[in-house]
Amino acid sequence: MKRNFKKLPLLFIFILFLVAPQVLDNYFIYLLNLFFIACIISMGLNILTGFAGQVSLGQAAFFGIGAYISSLCVIKLGLPFWLSLPLGGVMGAVISLVIGLPALKVSGYYLALVTLAFNEIVNLIMIHWKNMTNGTDGLTIPSPKLGDFVFSTDGSKYYIIFLLAFFLFIAARNILRSKTGRAFISLKDSEVASQCIGVNLAKYKIIAFMISAFYASLAGGLHGIALSYIHPQDFSLFRSIIFLMVIVIGGLGTPGGPFIGAALFTLLPEALGKFQEYQELIYALILLGSIIFLPSGLIKLPGRIITVANRVSPKRQKSMPPA
């Protein structure tokens, strides 16, 4: 009985988002679509970087691999979207072995370099393999169909994206609560110690890479249908940096962090309006500021304010009982 009550807030949020498109206007639905896509990537990356402690600067590559594979399956092979989307995800996970395997040998800075190089190679392939990816002209993507119904409006696409994001959120939560999730956390804390207690390092590192790549690739497929258009620039190294930034600013290794980061990432370009040319600069400044002053992320901001306030006002400190 108690267990069921715990799930109530989650159910409430679910219903809230389910009815949201009925009341919001198109532009907000479009933003929500982007938000959920960002959430999916950050959830995957949070598992890899936040929990398993593996740095990745190649997440945009998987994002792109998912986007291109799932849309090329629809365009060139004529597969239905419902088949090509998971296909893109699975392919992304398989390709992640390419960087998952070197990750067994290297970590830290070296892993960052490997994933960075991987991202650049994938991006160059997207640009130069013209008869497949259409190069820098980009690729226009048809809307998914279910029977006679065409998901052409943002409102209808919203349901695909939101339901999948919600499902993936539950999945991520369950993974982190399972044996696998605890293995990830132990990996991050100490590789040596986790090996001593019998955690198979190689296995769990590769699982973490595959999960995060699967999430990013699915998000890529959704990105394709949400925008109806993909371009190699969407999957550049800069994007990978942004994804890493999303989870770091939100709060690395916290369950709620990715959502705060993703919201910031979706809203900031809109909030800037005509100051678009300053967008990268502002991103970078926020990033630098949060790394230096708020290393545990925005999610810890309220707690941090309280600590600072306590330090500043000696009155409150006096009234507190001695530790």
Added chain:
Amino acid sequence: MLLQVIVSGIIVGSIYALVALGFILIYKGTNIMNFAQGEMVMISAYFGLMYHIYYKMPYLAAFILTLLTAGICGILIERIVCRPLLKSPVMSVIIATIAVSIIIKNIARLVWGSIYYPFPSPFSLTPYHLGPIMITPKDIGTIVITLILLGMLYYLLQFTKIGAAMLATASNQKAASIMGISIKRVFSLTWAISFGLASAAGFLLAPQVSITPEMGDIVIVVFTAAVLGGLESLTGAVVGGVLLGIVGNLAGFYISTAFKDVVSFLILITILMFKPSGLFSRGAMRKA
């Protein structure tokens, strides 16, 4: 033709070597992998442009002034960004230096725009013919300046007290500070020297390619050069830089220019996968 491609590879490679050297200095000396090294090359080229063209300073004065400006930038970045992160995990440092590189790039974009600026070389461009090879005084100048800088660095590290302090700090920070070396000052100096090298590279690279805010993208080639040399050794960085210049030029000439970058990325991944300790070290080491 092959010989010509190799020679021009060496010339580009010597510029890579300078940047890689600065990169290794910081990595070895302060345990920070500086992702902003390439942007420093780029912004220095703009500084050079500013001093040399706008303020009409003579080449040598502009060169020295650019070196000093870059050195000050290095000290500032070390002081503002890297010192607060000394005890932070690797990831914070990676992200912070990447953020710095984005900031520098965007400042350049906002100030100078995305226009190509040509940069004159003080040396003449009429080539000498040495058998099958053509070489311009500009190329010779590039190599000579590189060699002079390498010599100065070697002298600094081997024969001066400051150099000894830097080497001591690189090998053991705690022991060095017990011996009375001010670690903080050494760190500042390391960043200043490293950025000085990067700015010299920017000055030499600018006449070869036009100056754009995207010029800093050579940083990835520099990473590869540094990894090729083993990330620990200064000689390795120089050899790695020159080697990569040659390989990149060969790939660009015989396969396609688009393939030039792919080759350096592939080398980077392969080396990190199979021999993360670099080409020139004995025995594979596990790198963390």
